Amino acid sequence: MKVFNSTQFYNYSWDYVSAANWCKYPNELSTHVVGVDVLRREFDPNKGTLTTERLITCKQPIPRWLMFLVGGQDKSYVREVSVIDRNQRTLTMRSCNLTMCKLLRVYETVVYRPDPVSPVTRTRFDQVAEITAFASLRQLCDKLEDWSVERFGQNARKGKLGFDSVLKNLEEQWHGLADKTQTLLDEVNEKTNDVMSGVNEKTGDLAKIFGYRN
């Protein structure tokens, strides 16, 4: 497991940031987020907490050559549960990927709270992401081999069908060609016969001249 940590500050009040958090998407820099849905939301007036479960839909962020890992799915999903405590002024969001989670899991925790130094005008943002890969190299290789065999089969089938159509087309030309060849051969034969008989005649004349003929 690897851990990613980050702390940022926003020069806005926590109230403003926490409200804007619901409108974070779409934004110009996060074009991979294509959907945000509220699956469940509960308000506890006694504790002053609001708990929300959301589904974040992203365009598949993985490179095309790795698409075989997810079976050609073009979307990935993240589930997020957030708790807002209006008395403590904290917004805590926990999220985990739903797609590919057998291979790689990213469990992220984000906390927005008023900056202790200037609580009215600044908000502190802490982010921790725990990244765990479950797939062994062996599993990845198996997956790659399965995919390759499948792809090879598909291409082989395509190859057979393609060559079949070529064979079918050429067949007609081939028979046409064979007919033409036969005609040509016949013509050549005829011509050869003509020439040969001409030669024979001439040879006969010469023989007569030189007395070779008995």
Added chain:
Amino acid sequence: MGNLMSTSFAPECTDLKQKYDACFNYWYTEKFLKGKSVYNECEDLWADYKECIDIHLQKQGIKPMLDEARKEAPFENGGIPVDKSNEK
């Protein structure tokens, strides 16, 4: 706050979602944050929207993945994974 509103994973539900979001965003800023609210308003709009997404979560095969994740990190637990809260 921002003119653009996010869409639903299911385009069929985007209208219902945006109606709900508009209601919620107002409630959040004007009631929740100010401590003026004693109940979760906008529930009716959410029920319509939820009905729509439930159908599509099923259709698009997202439901099983979601159920699995819910077992691992329950809503009631604030999304904290069960194995982690046991460690504490």
